Amino acid sequence: MEDIVTAQSGSILRVQLNRPAKRNAMTSAMYVALADILNEAAKDENTRVVLWHGAGDSFCAGNDIDDFLKNPPGPGVSPQARLMEALVNFDKPLVAAVQGAAIGGGTTMLLHCDFIYAGESTKFQLPFINLAVVPEFGSSCLIPVRIGHIRAAELLLLGGxxxxxxxxxxxxxxxxMPDKDVMARARETAEKLAAKPAAALQAGKRLVKQPFREQIRAAMKAENEEFSVQVRSDDAKEAFNAFLEKRKPDFTRPANAQRT
Incomplete structure (x- = not known):
């Protein structure tokens, strides 16, 4: 798939989101392809570590809005849900090199990485509330666990x-670190990990994740169900229309009200 490029170097699998003109925004097909790549890497004895990054000057700007509006996720096994499950199940080290835009899913997907190196240009955002939807990829669980409720509320409920x-x-x-050093630093860590005993490394990651894995799965299920409801609401329609029309959304009246 041209939108995701992989390359094997020894026991390190490099995975690149490859839509630089779109700041590597994710389509439904990309979610499925990335899930398949991770599932195959999990079974491949020649792969010990995955190194993940974006082409151009961004990591990932979240969903491709045009594609997303044509294929909004439902409560079942959506393309997004397939990638979520692949990430939760992935027991090999996942190292990310990040710069530029890391928005929405571009931030929440990173929560499943074991090492994240960010360039000074990186701009993170969890703008779900601004689009009248809810957090995803287990972020409603993972972020409060990592940084506490108060700080999580700042990121998730204000969405700045x-x-x-x-x-x-x-x-x-x-x-x-400076953007120019991010990839080299991430690769250095990937190489160190690849030199470790593979079975013990995977067992160690499983043990680290074990206390939270079922909580994350439960959070993802609840998020997906709520997301599928909220994304079809009048507020969400207004939010996405405003985004496409490059104006501020108005949540004080019905989205289809006449505007002057």
């Missing part, structure tokens, strides 16, 4: 952007 230094302060990334 925050920079790489704030992400590091909150403990959401391992390290911040």
């Amino acid at each position: 952007p925050f920079d790489a230094s704030r992400a590091a302060e909150l403990g959401l990334v391992n390290q911040v």
Whole structure:
């Protein structure tokens, strides 16, 4: 698939989101393809570590809005849900190199990585509330667990952007550095991990994740069910129309009210 490029280097599988003109925004097909890549990597004895990054000057700007509006996720096994399950089940180390836009899913997908190196240009955002929808990819569980309720509410209920230094302060990334150094630093960590005993490394990750894995699955199920309701609401229609029309949404009256 042209929108996701993979390359094997020794026991490291490099996975690149490859839509730089769209800031690597995710389509339904990309969610499915990425899930398949991770599931195959999980079974491949030649792959010990996955190194994940975006093409161009961004990691991922979240959903491709045009594609998303044509294929909004439902409560069942959506393309997004397939990737969520693949990430939760992935026992091999997942290392991310991030810069530029990391918005919506571009942030929440990273919560499933084991190492995250962010360039100084990185702009994170969890704008779900601004689109009249709810958090996804288990973020309603993972973020409060990591940073506490008060800080999670700041990120999820206000939905404003925050920079790489704030992400590091909150403990959401391992390290911040100049953009030009991010990929090399992530690759260095991937190489160190690849040299470790593979069975023990995977067992260690399973043990670290075990106390939270079922909580995350339960959170994802609840999020997906709520998301499928909220995304079809009048407020969401107004939010997405406003986004496409490049105007501020008005949640004080019905979305289809006449505007002057």
